[in-house]
Amino acid sequence: MKTNFRILLLFAAAIFAGNQLQAQALTAREIVEKMQNRDDGDNEISDMEMILIDKNKKIRVRKIRTFSKDKGRDNRRIMFFLTPADVRGTGFLTYDYDDYGKNDDQWLYLPALNKVKRISAGDKSSSFMGSDFNYSDMTKKNLPDYDFTLMKELEINGVKVWQIQSVPKSRKVIKETGYKKGVIFIRQDNFVAIRAIYWVARGTRRKYMEVKDLQLIDGIWTVKEIHMTTKEGKRAVHKTILKISNIRYNQNLQDNMFTTRQLEKGL
Amino acid sequence: MxxxxxxxxxxxxxxxxxxxxxxxxxxxxxxxxxxxxxxxxxxxxxxxxxESFLHKEDPALLAYNDFRDQFGRDELMILAFNPPEVFDLQFLIKLKEIHERLEMEVPYVEEVTSLINARATRGAEGELIVEELMENRPRSESELQAIKDFVLSNPTYKNLLISEDGKFTTMILKTVNYSPANENEDEFDFENFAEDSSAATGPAKREFLSDAENSEAVAAVTKIITEYQNDDFPIYFAGSNVxxxxxxxxxxxxxxxxxxxxxxxxxxxxxxxxxxxxxxxxxxxxxxxxxxxxxxxxxxxxxxxxxxxxxxxxxxxxxxxxxxxxxxxxxxxxxxxxxxxxxxxxxxxxxxxxxxxxxxxxxxxxxxxxxxxxxxxxxxxxxxxxxxxxxxxxxxxxxxxxxxxxxxxxxxxxxxxxxxxxxxxxxxxxxxxxxxxxxxxxxxxxxxxxxxxxxxxxxxxxxxxxxxxLEWLPEDEPVRISSEKIDHALKGSVSLEVVIDKKQENGWYDYEDLQKLDSLGLFAESLKNGKVYFGRAFSLADILKEIHKALNENSDEFYALPESRELIAQEFLLFENSGSDDLEDFTDSQFSKARIMLKAPFEDARSYQPVFKALKQELHQAFGTEAEIKLTGIMALFxxxxxxxxxxxxxxxxxxxxxxxxxxxxxxxxxxxxxxxxxxxxxxxxxxxxxxxxxxxxxxxxxxxxxxxxxxxxxxxxxxxxxxxxxxxxxxxxxxxxxxxxxxxxxxxxxxxxxxxxxxxxxxxxxxxxxxxxxxxxxxxxxxxxxxxxxxxxxxxxxxxxxxx
Structure with a gap:
């Protein structure tokens, strides 16, 4: 499956100016397609602050540095934990393939163990780094797996959006993504998904995603802050705030940056 | 006058x-x-x-509610199967079918766990495999044998999903903790989403799953198993809520x-x-x-x-x-x-x-x-x-x-x-x-x-x-027979819960404390008073040992706790990232609380007392000065x-x-x-x-x-x-x-x-x-x-x- 780290955070894409004119006549499916295919930059380095808030309002903060590079239609990404101190240097290397039939490759490095391990993890419904986001949130959807419905058009914070419902066509997809239904709010001007609600496959939980800070950096719509709240009924049981900083695009990252050797070497 | x-x-x-x-x-x-x-x-x-036997303000009940708020419900519905051979393709296909139907058809179910989807963390040369046990259906006798060997040799499953002799296997249903009543799943306020989304986290006074809702779930399970059950294929269904x-x-x-x-x-x-x-x-x-x-x-x-x-x-x-x-x-x-x-x-x-x-x-x-x-x-x-x-x-x-x-x-x-x-x-x-x-x-x-x-x-x-x-029920009542069978074959159907709160962030990254936690589990498993014993202890230490072993090529000598604080922290992080949410069942997000789950047979509360006392004493000896210790769970309520x-x-x-x-x-x-x-x-x-x-x-x-x-x-x-x-x-x-x-x-x-x-x-x-x-x-x-x-x-x-x- 094709994963792109920032898309996952954004669910969103900037589009070429000319495309905006066609927006009126788009079907739900086309809108989602444009969202997924927007330019999300390449060759970038960024720092992410992950703030985890549990049901007792206890807060944990993790800082992660990410390097990312597109390889054809695939994507490669290497991430290192900066804090907390106990896990500093823990790294994950991911090769994300555009081909939906092909599983991602992932390696991890635990400095205290001093070993690189290939991880074979099955489904994408599992939590991303202990946050409320799961791996499928960070992965492009295989559109034929879903039925999309344009529910309505509305304005959020003065910007016109489409409200689109996505329902997986098979139980397999539900199991893989961990969601049985989603409602996504996509901005009409730039095809960035700024809100979403997901129905967790098992139990009664729902997850609420909201982009809190969206900026145009180097011509690319970039999510600087995004929240994901897991709720049971009206009550939040867990919440993640991701804050992205120091984003630099087009850094001319070399291929050898995305190797297990680099993982061992660390930052 | x-x-x-x-x-x-x-x-x-x-x-x-x-x-x-x-x-x-x-x-x-x-x-x-x-x-x-x-x-x-x-x-x-x-x-x-x-819980209904105790006053709402009874300290034991309040402690139990705190526990449920943190770790979820401890009352589980347990199905036990006793086929001629557990690791048989036909049986496993049937097991999978039942598993999926329970997942789909039983209301208020949060999680169904069985051999089908049990977490299987194992290591191979340079590789860590985290998957569901039967992610891929075994195709040959040798694959079946491999799974059998893995399950029987892995302490994680013992008396939880498979009996010690490998003859019984279970399916465990965990229901949601809170009543979803008045919380319609499909209705929410799109307009006020922003406010909604940023709503403060924190536990509010919420109603636990009610007795009536519990019964609905039990009825749905009963309905499904009666379709599969026959004299040649008995299914035992028990648990305190059943x-x-x-x-x-x-x-x-x-x-x-x-x-x-x-x-x-x-x-x-x-x-x-x-x-x-x-x-x-x-x-x-x-x-x-x-x-x-x-x-x-x-x-x-x-x-x-x-x-x-x-x-x-x-x-x-x-x-x-x-x-x-x-x-x-x-x-x-x-x-x-x-x-x-x-x-x-x-x-x-x-x-x-x-x-x-x-x-x-x-x-x-x-x-x-x-x-x-x-x-x-x-x-x-x-x-x-x-x-x-x-x-x-x-x-x-x-x-x-x-x-x-x-x-x-x-x-x-x-x-x-x-x-x-x-x-x-x-x-x-x-x-x-x-x-x-x-x-x-x-x-x-x-x-x-x-x-x-x-x-x-x-x-x-x-x-x-x-x-x-249990003794109030007629001796030939299926629920009682099931309960006694499960207690016998799988060493327990109710639990005593121990929560040790170190009141310190990342307190449980400490090797010595984890070791004490581990020995407490072993100590509990060694206790016995007549028909009462702890058939299985499970805690953070078990999770860590499992992942440590997997990270070390599945070598049995590494079924142990890592000593370095950094490694402990990193292995937990890896576990969190591996797709299992089991950690939140055994510690809080701050790693300041640790839970020990102790499985015990459904017996007379009076016979629980000696082992309860002995355990309490040992707990206080181990952690008395440095942590707050709470004993709760259904057994404590009894x-x-x-x-x-x-x-x-x-x-x-x-x-x-x-x-x-x-x-x-x-x-x-x-x-x-x-x-x-x-x-x-x-x-x-x-x-x-x-x-x-x-x-x-x-x-x-x-x-x-x-x-x-x-x-x-x-x-x-x-x-x-x-x-x-x-x-x-x-x-x-x-x-x-x-x-x-x-x-x-x-x-x-x-x-x-x-x-x-x-x-x-x-x-x-x-x-x-x-x-x-x-x-x-x-x-x-x-x-x-x-x-x-x-x-x-x-x-x-x-x-x-x-x-x-």
Missing amino acids: NSLRKKIDIAFAVLGRFVYRHAWLTIIGVLLLLAPLILQLPQVKIDTST ITDYIKRGMQRDMLRFIRLTVLAIAILLFILFRRLSAVIWPLLVVILSLLATIGFMALTGTTLKLPTAVLPSFLLAVGIGDSVHILALFFKRFNAGESKESALISTIKHAGLPIVLTSLTTAGGLLSFAPSGIAPISELGLFAPFGVIIALFLSLTLLPALITVTRIRAHFDKGKNPTLRHHIFLDELIVGAGDLATRKPWWVLGVSMLLAIIAGLGILRLNFAHKP ITTLHQVMTSMAVSYGYAFLIITILMMMIGHVRMGAISMIPNLLPILLTLGLMGWFGLTLDVFTLLIGSIALGLAVDDTIHFMHNFRHFYSIDNDVARAVHQTLEIAGRAMLFTTIVLTAGFFIFMFASMGNIFNFGLLTGFTISVALLADFLLAPALMQVIYGDKK
């Missing part, structure tokens, strides 16, 4: 006259008064959960059965006694209305019907009818003798008023002694049953005479020809004969009583307290419930004795009141002794017997003493006074006792053993109390007052 008595009688006469003259007004007024309570009836709910569901259904069935039978018994007895339709219908109306008002009052106060309160309806019917019987007996005696309806009615109320108020007060007093109980339903019984008794009294003094007034009735003058009368005369002779015997040979009666008391006393020494809901049973018993017996003795002394003579307690206490002593000798235990039901029986038994004593004093004051001849007393009151005493005993014996039709025992023993106690009034009370009077002549 006598002038006061006269004044009271006159007041009752005034009441009687008012009711007679304004009969319709009384009827309408009374009905209007009761209507608001009766209209609440549809709101009444039943709750038989393990048992409470069974108990609830049993209780609902039983309650209706008790009510029907009690009404029938009362109707028959009333008809035998009075031979009139109206004398059957009006008293029944009185008791049924007071029952409805009482249950309505419970609904109004939000009190659910719980297991021990299941006896309340039929109990109230039987107890409440006594007042009506006394009134009707007196009324028809006068009315049949030719008095006018008005005069008969007024003089009946005048003379019966005080005695029935007094007997109602003693009954209510005995019941009220349950109010301070630490067992919630018993305490509620102590509040609502007296309420019902007082309502029945009120209706007997108002509604009943009003109904008689407006009913067209004719006097029966054909007394001589009535065949039942000869029967009555025979009974009278028997009763009076008993009294005569006692006054002739008082020391014989006292001696025999003393001997019985001593034998009973020895039996009481053998009495034990117990709390084991232990607390048992403790509350014991204190409730002492408190209730004490209060009942005190309240009733005081009432008896207030009624008449202080000395006579005190003496009159002897024939009432002896039956209770005998019953307790009998229980001791027959190995019956004191539990949430049997502890009720003493105070209930005392409150009811003294009613007959009141009648006896009331009349005895009257006749004794005439010529100070004890024997004659006893003779006359029994001639006048004996028959009424006998009849009310028969009604009450029948009311309690009806509980012997219960599907649950504990209610059977309760009914049998209370009925027995009340019958013995009547015998004591016919024999022991006269003997005592003879010995104490006989010389004065």
